[in-house]
Amino acid sequence: MPLKYRSESTELKIMRALNARSNLSSKEKKYYFKLEKGYQGELMFDLLTEKLQSDMFVINDLCLEINDTVFQIDTLIIAQNTIYPFEIKNYSGDYFYDSEGFHKIAGNDITNPLDQIKRSKLLLHQLL
Numbered sequence: 067m068p069l070k071y072r073s074e075s076t077e078l079k080i081m082r083a084l085n086a087r088s089n090l091s092s093k094e095k096k097y098y099f100k101l102e103k104g105y106q107g108e109l110m111f112d113l114l115t116e117k118l119q120s121d122m123f124v125i126n127d128l129c130l131e132i133n134d135t136v137f138q139i140d141t142l143i144i145a146q147n148t149i150y151p152f153e154i155k156n157y158s159g160d161y162f163y164d165s166e167g168f169h170k171i172a173g174n175d176i177t178n179p180l181d182q183i184k185r186s187k188l189l190l191h192q193l194l
Contacts, residue, residue, distance in 0.1 A: 072112055072126040078105055107156025108140055115141060132193045139186050151190060153183045 081098040084090060090098060108127075115124050123144040130137055141152040160171040167178040 068124040068126050070125045103156050108154045111154045137186055137189045151186050155179050
């Protein structure tokens with residue numbers, strides 16, 4: 067059982083309301099669908115962590131601050147001797163990784179999710 071459950075971000079709630087009430091531009095729709103798909107991916111990950119049988123603490127959607135820097139960790143699992151931060155992505159399509167980062171086979175490159183987890187780990191380490 068998680069110590070903190072996940073909830074929809076304020077941004078996602080706003081975009082849902084705007085989508086229902088107005089005609090979003092193609093850029094706004096793309097952004098809204100990205101938020102929606104990301105949230106659905108996080109919920110799927112939550113279903114997996116609910117099945118963990120060990121003595122672990124699961125904290126979802128954790129927002130922390132250190133030295134005036136706010137950072138968010140999608141899921142943090144705390145085991146007896148180890149802390150596992152997870153950054154969940156729900157991308158579709160075919161990707162490959164090389165020394166320059168992640169690339170989509172047909173389309174634009176994406177932001178390297180490993181950079182985001184590296185930053186979160188560094189800030190979490192400072193906090194601890």
